[in-house]
Amino acid sequence: MRLPDLLALASRSVFEARTRTLLTLLAMSIGVASVVLLTALGEGARRYVIGEFEQLGTDLLIMLPGRTETTGGPPPLFGQTPRDLTIDDSQALLREPSIIKVAPITVGNAPVSHANLEREVTIVGSTPDFFPIRRIRVGVGRQLPDIPADRQSNVIVLGAALKQELFGRHNPLGRWVRVNDRRFRVIGILAPGGESLGTDLGDMAIIPVASAQALFNSPSLFRVLIQASAKEDIEAARQAAIKTIRLRHDGEDDVTIISQDAMLGTFDRILRALTYTVSGIAAISLAVAGILIMNVMLVAVSQRVAEIGLLKALGGSERQVLRLFLTESIMLAGAGAFIGIVLAGLGILLVNQLYPGFPFAAPLWAPLAAVGVALSAGLLFGVLPARRAARLDPVQALSGR
Numbered sequence: 001m002r003l004p005d006l007l008a009l010a011s012r013s014v015f016e017a018r019t020r021t022l023l024t025l026l027a028m029s030i031g032v033a034s035v036v037l038l039t040a041l042g043e044g045a046r047r048y049v050i051g052e053f054e055q056l057g058t059d060l061l062i063m064l065p066g067r068t069e070t071t072g073g074p075p076p077l078f079g080q081t082p083r084d085l086t087i088d089d090s091q092a093l094l095r096e097p098s099i100i101k102v103a104p105i106t107v108g109n110a111p112v113s114h115a116n117l118e119r120e121v122t123i124v125g126s127t128p129d130f131f132p133i134r135r136i137r138v139g140v141g142r143q144l145p146d147i148p149a150d151r152q153s154n155v156i157v158l159g160a161a162l163k164q165e166l167f168g169r170h171n172p173l174g175r176w177v178r179v180n181d182r183r184f185r186v187i188g189i190l191a192p193g194g195e196s197l198g199t200d201l202g203d204m205a206i207i208p209v210a211s212a213q214a215l216f217n218s219p220s221l222f223r224v225l226i227q228a229s230a231k232e233d234i235e236a237a238r239q240a241a242i243k244t245i246r247l248r249h250d251g252e253d254d255v256t257i258i259s260q261d262a263m264l265g266t267f268d269r270i271l272r273a274l275t276y277t278v279s280g281i282a283a284i285s286l287a288v289a290g291i292l293i294m295n296v297m298l299v300a301v302s303q304r305v306a307e308i309g310l311l312k313a314l315g316g317s318e319r320q321v322l323r324l325f326l327t328e329s330i331m332l333a334g335a336g337a338f339i340g341i342v343l344a345g346l347g348i349l350l351v352n353q354l355y356p357g358f359p360f361a362a363p364l365w366a367p368l369a370a371v372g373v374a375l376s377a378g379l380l381f382g383v384l385p386a387r388r389a390a391r392l393d394p395v396q397a398l399s400g401r
Contacts, residue, residue: 011331021332023292024289024292024293024332024336025332025336025339026336027285027288027289027292027336028286028289028292028293028332028333028335028336028339028340028374029336029337029339029340029343030285030289030343031283031285031286031288031336031340031374032286032336032339032340032341032343032344032367032370032374033341033343033344033347034282034285035279035282035285035286035340035366035369035370035373036340036341036344036348036366036367036370037362038278038279038281038282039275039278039279039282039362039363039366040348040361040362040366041360042271042274042276042278043361043363043366044358044360044361045271045274045275046267046268046271046275047359047361048358048359049267049271050268050271051359059227059228059229059230059231059233059234060133060225060226060228060259061225061226061227061228061234061238061241061257061258061259062223062224062225062226062258062259063085063090063223063225063226063241063245063255063256063257064223064255064256064257065084065085065220065222065254065255066254066255066256083249083254084219084220084221085220085221085224085245085255086219086220087104087149087209087210087213087221088150088248089221089224089244089245089248089249090102090104090149090221091104091149091150092244092248093224093240095244096240096244097229098228098229098236098237099226099227099228099229099237099240099241100228100229101129101132101133101225101226102127102129102224102225102226102227103126103127103129103134103224103225104126104127104149104209104221104223104224105125105126105209105221105222105223105224105225106124106125106126106209106212106213106216106218106221106222107122107123107124107125107212107222107223108122108212108215108216108218109121109122109123110123110179110180110215110216111179111180112162112166112177112178113177114167114172114175114176114177114178115166117165119162119165119166119203121159121162121203121204121205122203122205123179123204123205123206123212123215123216124204124205124206124207124212125207125208125209125210125211125213126144126206126209126212127144127149127208127209128143128144128145128146129225129227130144130206130225131143131144133227134225136201137191138157138189138190139160139189139190139191139192140173140188140189141157141173141186141187141188141189142187142188143157143188143206144157144187144206144207145208149208149209150210152208152210152214153208153210153211154182154183154184154211155184155185155186155187156177156179156184156185156186156187156205156206156207157186157188157189157190157205157206157207158172158177158186158188158189158190158205159189159190159200159201159203159204159205160189160190160192160201160202161192161200161202161203162202162203162204162205163186163189172186173186173187173188173189174186174187179205179207179215180215182211182215184207184211190202190204190206209221226241226257234259238257238259241255241257242255242257279366279369283370283373286370286373286374286377287377289333289336289374290333290377290378290380290381291381293329293332293333293377293378293381293382294382325382326383328382329378329379329381329382330375330378330379330382332378333375333377333378334371334374334375334378336374337370337371337374337375340370340374341367341370341371344362344367348360348361348362
């Protein structure tokens with residue numbers, strides 16, 4: 001049997017059984033679309049997280065108080081270490097030539113109020129270098145004043161959402177707000193729409209680090225952000241920071257320094273593994289679709305016994321009958337895979353229109369793998385009905401038995 005004849009006969013059989021064909025195409029297309037869309041979701045999450053980290057720059061080091069070797073556990077969050085990480089420690093780092101900016105940070109939650117309005121927000125205490133290091137822009141007014149880090153100043157920069165909640169359309173610059181029991185004068189408003197590493201910058205207020213330590217009665221810093229002079233100087237800056245703290249802390253290595261590249265690599269590996277896992281789970285639906293193809297083809301064999309008997313009586317071999325039914329299975333799987341790819345593409349386009357800030361896109365291997373698995377499932381699960389059809393006795397088949 002020539003290939004054109006084989007394809008024509010298989011196509012006729014597929015189109016004649018419309019209900020079974022539609023159900024099979026539906027199952028296979030949903031399976032393929034699920035694989036591609038879930039892979040796109042995992043890949044989009046990976047790109048989003050990596051992009052958020054890269055916005056902070058690749059020349060960033062993060063110093064945490066505490067060290068696993070000295071505390072017997074992960075670095076404490078709020079300074080429960082043998083020796084506090086202080087403002088003076090952070091400023092001493094600036095003496096190193098491989099370090100160009102340092103931002104000591106103290107963090108806490110407190111109510112910010114004006115008149116009869118109040119909102120609980122995150123209060124960040126830092127220095128002017130915090131803004132360029134974290135790529136935070138001030139929309140109106142100015143950032144924190146350039147004063148010594150250990151000097152208190154009752155000034156505050158409000159997030160856009162916090163400003164709207166407390167002042168509405170009124171200009172807050174020069175006005176006073178109360179944070180806990182202290183008064184601060186508003187000198188700036190952050191640019192709206194800012195978000196970094198899951199933190200809503202709109203619901204944030206920034207004050208000088210010394211003022212934050214007094215406000216929360218916390219002598220130890222929460223973190224110290226260190227910007228190296230260049231990406232190539234990351235390791236030199238890290239070694240210099242460790243050496244400086246060791247000298248100031250009586251020879252103890254009681255801080256942990258994390259590089260931005262290390263964090264990027266860790267998140268990249270975790271999210272890639274998550275993407276592969278989700279894709280594998282979705283691929284199970286393709287196996288279910290393959291089983292459906294097998295059931296449909298088994299029903300087709302039972303309904304086409306006379307046709308198979310006639311084909312074999314006219315000289316058709318078992319191999320030709322086998323090829324005929326396998327061709328039908330692959331045609332069903334291929335058509336379902338094509339429809340699934342189209343549905344997945346439309347879904348990705350829709351999500352990108354609804355959420356333009358999220359990089360929702362499937363990697364190239366996802367549709368190729370989905371189509372490959374779909375065709376393999378169609379071929380694998382089509383073998384049993386094809387072999388059953390090929391082994392039918394032509395005389396018994398023509399007699400309808």
